[in-house]
Amino acid sequence: MAKRAAPEVNAGSMADIAFLLLIFFLVTTTIEKDKGILRSLPPIDDSQTEPPIIKQKNLFTILVNRDDRLLVEEEEMDIKDLRQAAIDFLDNGGGVNPEGESCDYCRGKKDPESSDHPDKAIITLKHDRETTYGRYIEVQNELVAAYNFLREREAQRIFNRSFASMLEEKEKNQFNKDEKLNADIQRIKDMYPMKLSEAEPDKS
Amino acid sequence: MSKFKKKKGGDLPAISTASLPDIVFMLLFFFMVATVMRDNSTMVENKLPSATEIEKLKKDRTMFIYAGKPSSQYKQFGTEGRIQINDSFVDLDAIQPAVYEYIGTLPEELKDRVVVALKVDENTNAGIVSDVKQELREANALKIMYVTGQKKEE
Numbered sequence: 541m542a543k544r545a546a547p548e549v550n551a552g553s554m555a556d557i558a559f560l561l562l563i564f565f566l567v568t569t570t571i572e573k574d575k576g577i578l579r580s581l582p583p584i585d586d587s588q589t590e591p592p593i594i595k596q597k598n599l600f601t602i603l604v605n606r607d608d609r610l611l612v613e614e615e616e617m618d619i620k621d622l623r624q625a626a627i628d629f630l631d632n633g634g635g636v637n638p639e640g641e642s643c644d645y646c647r648g649k650k651d652p653e654s655s656d657h658p659d660k661a662i663i664t665l666k667h668d669r670e671t672t673y674g675r676y677i678e679v680q681n682e683l684v685a686a687y688n689f690l691r692e693r694e695a696q697r698i699f700n701r702s703f704a705s706m707l708e709e710k711e712k713n714q715f716n717k718d719e720k721l722n723a724d725i726q727r728i729k730d731m732y733p734m735k736l737s738e739a740e741p742d743k744s
Numbered sequence: 745m746s747k748f749k750k751k752k753g754g755d756l757p758a759i760s761t762a763s764l765p766d767i768v769f770m771l772l773f774f775f776m777v778a779t780v781m782r783d784n785s786t787m788v789e790n791k792l793p794s795a796t797e798i799e800k801l802k803k804d805r806t807m808f809i810y811a812g813k814p815s816s817q818y819k820q821f822g823t824e825g826r827i828q829i830n831d832s833f834v835d836l837d838a839i840q841p842a843v844y845e846y847i848g849t850l851p852e853e854l855k856d857r858v859v860v861a862l863k864v865d866e867n868t869n870a871g872i873v874s875d876v877k878q879e880l881r882e883a884n885a886l887k888i889m890y891v892t893g894q895k896k897e898e
Binding site: 551554555558559561562565566568569573574575576577578579580581582583584604667668669670671672673674675676677678680681684685688738740741 | 761764765768769771772775776778779793795796797798799800801803806859861864865866867868869870871873874877878880881882884886887888889890891892893894895
């Protein structure tokens with residue numbers, strides 16, 4: 541029997557086939573990264589202590605009704621004005637904090653009719669059960685944006701860097717703590733503590 | 745009689761493409777491994793709202809809760825907003841056990857850093873979200889994230 545040499549298979553089209561598959565997977569891959577607004581819920585408090593009395597001027601009341609309209613401090617407001625209104629309220633600094641210090645970093649109008657000190661300023665948000673979630677998130681977003689704006693401003697003033705970059709650095713070394721950085725972040729946070737209370741919607 | 749004779753013909757040698765398939769296969773395997781086919785299907789409509797002040801979610805410590813109207817193939821569950829955990833519709837009182845169960849699966853160092861991500865359809869009533877939040881408070885899972893898309897700043 542004659543020994544026949546096996547014919548060589550042409551592998552030239554192998555690259556084409558592989559490319560085809562590659563392109564398919566490239567297109568279908570979604571390297572998904574979820575993002576969102578991070579918030580903390582208040583822990584449940586069973587103690588029967590009287591809630592402290594808060595002066596009306598230190599409260600910034602936002603109501604969202606079932607038609608998604610906003611009532612801010614008893615006036616109707618458009619969502620796009622909410623951020624500035626919240627910044628003005630938080631940054632007002634018209635009085636003193638519980639320790640009796642006045643707010644020397646606030647740049648607001650120092651209106652005695654508005655909030656005393658960022659330490660005391662509280663934003664309360666109440667929504668109806670039938671408010672759409674989309675609108676609720678919009679409102680949350682504007683309020684978080686107001687706090688972030690003020691914290692960013694102070695971080696630039698004191699540390700000459702952005703607050704976001706500080707948080708990022710903290711995140712990167714989360715398992716070996718940098719005490720100084722943490723203290724700096726805490727200092728900024730304490731200047732404008734996020735006091736955002738949410739009322740339970742009425743049961744109907 | 746120079747030592748350096750000019751080569752005859754200035755033709756460049758053809759670049760060998762023999763290793764091209766190898767390179768392409770390497771990329772192919774990378775993408776095949778990196779592709780995650782969605783592991784759980786949502787049974788509710790899930791059009792997320794968008795926001796600007798967003799942070800990244802850490803997948804390793806996050807439990808997902810979906811809420812919204814049942815999507816078209818689950819019409820028999822009505823048109824009211826429903827809560828979905830893992831692959832089934834649940835009632836409010838099933839949230840707490842689900843949270844405890846999830847915390848139990850986490851490694852020790854992440855147990856107290858658990859984050860609950862709420863993926864809620866933007867047309868749902870906010871009432872259901874506040875019910876869920878109340879349950880989470882009772883389960884002592886206090887860090888929550890409203891998962892949103894990135895809004896384009898104008």
